[in-house]
Amino acid sequence: MxxxxxxxxxxxxxGPPPREGLPTTVLVHGLGLSGRYFVPLARRLAAGGTTVLVPDLPGNARSRGVVRRTPDMGEVAAALARWHRRLSLGPTVAVGNSVGCQVVASFAxxxxxxxxRTVLLAPALEPRTAALRHFGRLLADAPREPLALLALAATDYLLTGPVRCALSFRHALRDADAAFEQHLARIDAPTLVVRGTGDTIVTAAWSRRVAGLVPRGQAVDVPGTAHAAHYSAPDTIARLIRDFSAKEDT
Structure with missing residues (x-):
């Protein structure tokens, strides 16, 4: 790495440096976090020869200093697009987790x-849902996640800063209510929506709705996992992404 x-x-x-003519996989983290919790998944994807890039989004963790104020979701997606363009990546497999799915949807x-291709891992936040309800779902999910992930997330939240985390959450709620579903409906790429069956943050009904909104969307459940299935079951998620990425366009 x-x-x-x-x-x-x-x-x-x-994995190897980006190569012309070969797709790169980009992993987009969730709210207040860094790309560190993608390391187990990224290593497994790279083991098959795939180039995997994992940016810390602007305002988060080790990219905290690249912006002076907390960007809204549209600004984060625009920054991801500039990053993509400057690296001359070509068509990528864009993978988002949680609120990172909103960034990926806007970008795509x-x-x-x-x-x-787009892969949406546990897409949050569900529109027209109160902030307190989202927070309650998050608290219910925490005991279902590996302790190592909780420690990593706590460190990232401190690095990003509680004020920025709170502002980012507010921006994400507004985006969910105003734009998320519209962006999903405009995604042209084949899209895989993945949900852990033990996820208390993303309901089964919302996961199916996300897949239904995308013109070429499909949904899959991963038994025995919660919100961060990519961390607790990286082999399974890597296999799903590899198989989905290898499919012929339809």
Missing amino acids: DGSMCAGLFTRRF AQHPDAVR
Whole structure:
């Protein structure tokens, strides 16, 4: 793994450098976090020869200093698009987790030529749901996650800062109510929606709705996992992404 500031964002790279004509997989983290919790998944994807890039989004963790104020979801998606363009990546497999799915949806909807496939892992936040209800779902999910993940997340939240986490959550709630479903409906790329059956944050009904909103969407459940299935079951998620990425366009 290599990690450094790259095209304006701190970026971890797994596998070979990006190569022209071969798709790169980009992993987009959730609210207040860094790309560190993607390491188990990224290593497994890279083991098959895939180039995997994991940026810390602007305002988060090791990219905290690249912005002075907390960006809204549209600004984060625009920053991801600039990063993608500066690296000349070509069509990518864009993978988001949790609120990162909102970033991926916005990016894919507005830059269809930059995305070959999208994978939405536990897409949050569900529109028209109160903040307190979201928070309650998060608290219910925590005991279902590995302790190592909880420790990693706590460190990242402190690095990002509680004020920025709170502002980012407010921006994400507004985006969920105003734009998330519209962006999903505009995604042209084949899209896989993945939900752990033990996820208390993303309901089964919402996961199916997300897949139904995307013109070429499909949903799959991963038994025995919660919100961060990519961390607790990286082999399973890596296999799903590899198989989905290898399919012919339809």
